Amino acid sequence: MATIPIAPDSAGPALASRSLARRLVSGDQVAHLFTLIFAASVILITSLLFYELWINSALSRAKFGWAFFYTQNWDPIFEQFGARPFIYGTLVTSALALLIAVPFGLGAAIFLAELAPAKISDALTFVIELLAAVPSVIYGLLGIFLVVPFVREILGPALKKTFGFTPLFTGPVYGVSYLTAGLVLAIMVAPYIISVSREVLMAVPNDQREAALSLGSTRWEATWKVVVPYARTGILGSIFLALARALGETMAVTMVIGNVPKVDLSLLAPGYTIAAVIANEFSEAAGNLYFSALVELGLVLFLLTFILNGLARLLIYATTQRGAANP
Amino acid sequence: MNRKVAIFLLLVLSPGCSHVAQVSDSRSVLLNGAGATFPYPIYSKWFDEYRKHNPNVQINYQSIGSGGGIRQLLAGTVDFGASDGPMSDEQLAQSKSKILHFPTVLGADVATYNLPGANQEINFSPQALAGIFLGKITKWNDAELTKANPGVNLPSNDIVVIHRSDGSGTTYIWTDYLSKVSPEWKTTVGQGASPKWPVGLGGKGNEGVSGLVKQTPYSLGYVELVYALQNKLAYGRVRNSSGAFVKADLAGTTAAAAGAAKNMPDDFRVSITNAPGNNSYPICSFTWLLIPSNIPDAAKRTTVKEFIKWMATEGQEFAEPLGYARIPHEVAEKEIQAISLIN
Numbered sequence: 001m002a003t004i005p006i007a008p009d010s011a012g013p014a015l016a017s018r019s020l021a022r023r024l025v026s027g028d029q030v031a032h033l034f035t036l037i038f039a040a041s042v043i044l045i046t047s048l049l050f051y052e053l054w055i056n057s058a059l060s061r062a063k064f065g066w067a068f069f070y071t072q073n074w075d076p077i078f079e080q081f082g083a084r085p086f087i088y089g090t091l092v093t094s095a096l097a098l099l100i101a102v103p104f105g106l107g108a109a110i111f112l113a114e115l116a117p118a119k120i121s122d123a124l125t126f127v128i129e130l131l132a133a134v135p136s137v138i139y140g141l142l143g144i145f146l147v148v149p150f151v152r153e154i155l156g157p158a159l160k161k162t163f164g165f166t167p168l169f170t171g172p173v174y175g176v177s178y179l180t181a182g183l184v185l186a187i188m189v190a191p192y193i194i195s196v197s198r199e200v201l202m203a204v205p206n207d208q209r210e211a212a213l214s215l216g217s218t219r220w221e222a223t224w225k226v227v228v229p230y231a232r233t234g235i236l237g238s239i240f241l242a243l244a245r246a247l248g249e250t251m252a253v254t255m256v257i258g259n260v261p262k263v264d265l266s267l268l269a270p271g272y273t274i275a276a277v278i279a280n281e282f283s284e285a286a287g288n289l290y291f292s293a294l295v296e297l298g299l300v301l302f303l304l305t306f307i308l309n310g311l312a313r314l315l316i317y318a319t320t321q322r323g324a325a326n327p
Numbered sequence: 328m329n330r331k332v333a334i335f336l337l338l339v340l341s342p343g344c345s346h347v348a349q350v351s352d353s354r355s356v357l358l359n360g361a362g363a364t365f366p367y368p369i370y371s372k373w374f375d376e377y378r379k380h381n382p383n384v385q386i387n388y389q390s391i392g393s394g395g396g397i398r399q400l401l402a403g404t405v406d407f408g409a410s411d412g413p414m415s416d417e418q419l420a421q422s423k424s425k426i427l428h429f430p431t432v433l434g435a436d437v438a439t440y441n442l443p444g445a446n447q448e449i450n451f452s453p454q455a456l457a458g459i460f461l462g463k464i465t466k467w468n469d470a471e472l473t474k475a476n477p478g479v480n481l482p483s484n485d486i487v488v489i490h491r492s493d494g495s496g497t498t499y500i501w502t503d504y505l506s507k508v509s510p511e512w513k514t515t516v517g518q519g520a521s522p523k524w525p526v527g528l529g530g531k532g533n534e535g536v537s538g539l540v541k542q543t544p545y546s547l548g549y550v551e552l553v554y555a556l557q558n559k560l561a562y563g564r565v566r567n568s569s570g571a572f573v574k575a576d577l578a579g580t581t582a583a584a585a586g587a588a589k590n591m592p593d594d595f596r597v598s599i600t601n602a603p604g605n606n607s608y609p610i611c612s613f614t615w616l617l618i619p620s621n622i623p624d625a626a627k628r629t630t631v632k633e634f635i636k637w638m639a640t641e642g643q644e645f646a647e648p649l650g651y652a653r654i655p656h657e658v659a660e661k662e663i664q665a666i667s668l669i670n
Contacts (some may be wrong), residue, residue: 075523076494077516144538152542174487174543176528259492259529270528276492280531283364283392284494284520286418291398 050302057296059289068296074261076281081293083300085261089178089271090304093253094246096182096267097189102239104186105193106228109235112194113201114223125198132191140255143184148175148256151183156268167265176258179267184252189242196241200234201227233316240312247305250275274301354383356630361389362396362409365496365551366614369432369649370409373642377634384630393496393520400426400617406627408617411496412503412520413596424621427669428595429635429662432643432651435552435580435611436500437562441540442467444482449563450475450572453601453609456565457509459486459547461516462526467545475566482545489539489548492529494521500612501549504600552580552611553650567609568601579608580652588657595662613654620668632666639663 060068064081071082108128112121152175159169159179204227212222228235250273258270259280274297285291367390374386391399393410400408401421413428438451455471458464464471468481491498499520506513516522528543530536533554540548540560552575555562564572573579586604591597601609616635622628639659646653654662 073523076521077519077523144542148542172485174528176539254492254531255535259531260524260527272529280493280529281521282494284394284496286394286397286520291394 050299053295053299053302057292057299059292060296061292063289064293068293069300072261072263074277076285076287076290079287079289081289081296083274083297085263086272086274086277086297087300087304088263089181089257090247090273090275090301092178092267092271093181093185093257093273094243096179097185097246098239098243100182100186101190101193101242105190105238105242106197106235108190108194109197109201110223110228113198114227115219121198125195128191128194132195136188136249136252137255139184139188140252142187143180143252143256147180147183147187151175151177151180151268155179160268168267170266171264171269173268174258174270176256176270177268178257178264178271181253181257181271181273182267184256185246185249188249188252189245192242192245193238196238197231197235200231200238203234204230233320236312236316236319240309243308243312244305247308248275248301249273250279254280274298274304356384356626358384358386358406358627358630358634359389360386360396360407360409360616361391361399361405362617363393363411363496363614364390365411365434366409366432366651369646369651372645372649373638376642376645377637380637381630381633384634386634392494393499394494396617400619406622407619407631409615410617411612411614412499413598413615414617422619424619427618427620427665428615429618429639429665430595430613430654430658431616431638432646433580433584433599433611433613433654434496434500434651435575435608436497436504436549437552437555437560437575437610438547438549438565439537439540439555439560439562440547441542441544442482443544445479447476447479448561448574449479450566451563452566453504453508457505457512460488460490460505460525460527461509461512462488475572484545487543487546488524488527489536489543489546490524490527490529491521491532491536491549493531493535495532496520496612496614497533497549497551498522500600500610503598503612504610507598507601549610552577552652556650565609567605567607568603569605569607571605573606573608575608575610577647577650577652579606580611581655583607583609583611584613584652584658585655588655588661591658591661593665595658595665611652618669620670622669628669632669635666636663 060081064071068081068083069087070084072084073080073082074085112124116124152173156173156175156177160173163169208226208230209222212226213219217225253273254276257272257276259272259276260270261272261277264271278294278297282294285294367388370388374388377386378384388409393412396405396408396410397414397418399405401418411434414426419426438456440449442449452471452475455464455469455475458469458471465485466483467486468483473481499518502516502518502522505516506518516525528539530539530548533550536548536550537554537558537560540546550560562575564574566572582604583602584599586602586607587597587599595613595615597613599612618631618635622631639654639662643653643659
């Protein structure tokens with residue numbers, strides 16, 4: 001295809017038929033068609049996913065209706081299913097992960113992009129990208145061997161002693177908890193935030209920095225007040241990428257969260273997440289209603305991801321609008 | 328979705344398979360099965376060994392879990408299923424052709440614990456285990472435990488209960504046992520592969536449970552006997568229905584099955600937890616192959632029949648080296664008679 005020379009269209013009416021044939025087989029047309037098919041398949045797969053989740057959860061939707069979302073009884077033997085503990089656990093662990101990983105990740109990214117010498121920055125970035133590629137089960141093991149004992153022996157008792165008057169840090173400390181899962185998730189998602197934010201910060205044009213410095217700002221002021229706001233859309237993007245991974249993480253979470261389907265305000269209590277319960281119970285789900293309820297949990301996770309991504313879009317849209325209006 | 332994928336694969340693959348079978352004059356037979364994960368090591372050993380004796384027979388087995396095995400069998404996407412718990416009447420009613428249960432080997436659950444300072448094996452009465460897992464007995468020095476362990480200095484610490492978080496046959500056996508010894512457990516929790524636990528933390532798989540037990544002081548959990556033996560975990564004795572405290576081993580498991588064999592129903596759907604007999608270990612169960620009684624393909628039918636006969640006789644020799652208890656002779660003989668029901 002690439003060997004066919006593309007002549008200007010003003011070749012004249014004598015060449016009209018030849019140009020039609022050429023257009024049909026030209027690289028442009030073929031490429032257009034194929035790339036269109038590939039792009040359309042994304043929509044097809046998404047709709048297929050939704051359709052399958054919808055159809056296979058019909059039994060559970062018909063039986064429990066909206067109560068599925070807010071009741072907290074999950075009893076496969078007596079066939080009562082409510083998703084509240086799982087939705088709660090998913091949101092709490094993901095929020096904790098972001099709460100820890102965002103300041104940490106952003107700080108590291110600023111250092112790597114703005115302050116560190118190029119050699120150190122490149123070497124560290126290589127390690128961070130390696131961390132992002134480590135399979136989640138390895139983080140689960142890290143959680144079991146390191147984070148669980150750390151929470152049980154040191155962090156948990158310390159938090160209880162200091163903040164025990166709030167409902168957030170009460171009850172027995174087993175080591176496996178919402179907090180532990182949040183910590184492990186934070187370790188897992190931080191590389192995403194660091195890696196993407198660093199790229200975005202480095203893409204900020206140098207004249208922005210120079211302009212700020214020439215107006216008398218210190219280096220930190222130039223970074224914090226000019227470079228970071230300039231890159232905020234990309235930084236937000238990296239945070240939502242991290243959120244998406246935290247929401248769907250299964251293996252590492254199920255290894256450290258304790259797998260108890262109860263809503264507990266205390267972050268030191270064991271909990272459960274949607275992804276973890278599906279992975280745990282799907283293979284032995286013999287009853288039709290049980291199977292259907294697990295699929296409906298999948299649907300809930302799908303919608304949750306959908307809604308949070310929608311909110312992310314809105315947030316990015318809002319900040320870029322504000323940025324444009326008030327540069 | 329799993330189901331859809333399986334059906335799709337079947338549609339794609341099945342013309343090919345039957346074609347091969349016809350071309351080679353029905354001499355080569357391919358059987359597909361799916362189900363329980365607990366007996367997977369022995370099943371894959373059996374199918375491997377059987378192929379050595381009968382090179383024309385290939386049996387594929389996917390350990391997707393008992394629930395998945397039953398679903399696929401009912402959907403007709405596999406030739407046979409396998410399950411750690413017998414199918415319910417409701418499930419059997421969904422099947423077009425009658426489904427037969429064939430016990431293959433036995434598994435047992437043991438109570439493993441982490442009790443700092445205890446250097447003796449702990450005795451558990453059925454009431455103690457049920458009470459602990461119901462959340463009624465919360466301290467190690469509860470009267471129910473001290474009564475069964477004279478001379479052992481039990482601490483006053485809280486018991487941390489550890490259970491399986493994934494649906495599993497191990498849990499099925501455990502809850503089946505608790506349902507038998509505790510009416511309260513039967514009515515409030517019941518028996519199944521993933522119950523609603525009144526108390527405790529969940530670990531994924533035997534390794535998840537034993538990992539949590541090892542890490543958590545004063546905890547108590549349950550794992551498969553095979554797993555405890557292979558990993559040399561400490562586990563307690565349990566009082567059986569004759570009043571003796573028995574330590575789980577393979578012989579005690581087979582003894583329990585022999586004790587229960589006298590009342591074995593013809594369809595083999597029997598629970599042998601809390602079985603009679605002085606040597607019977609009370610927390611154990613058969614695991615079953617699920618075979619449709621009507622197999623239209625003659626070659627497949629013959630192969631299935633021959634395999635079950637081999638499994639119940641020679642195949643049993645492979646059980647104990649792999650950590651499974653063999654089925655008692657009485658049961659094996661009864662099974663061989665039941666083969667005639669397949670047609």
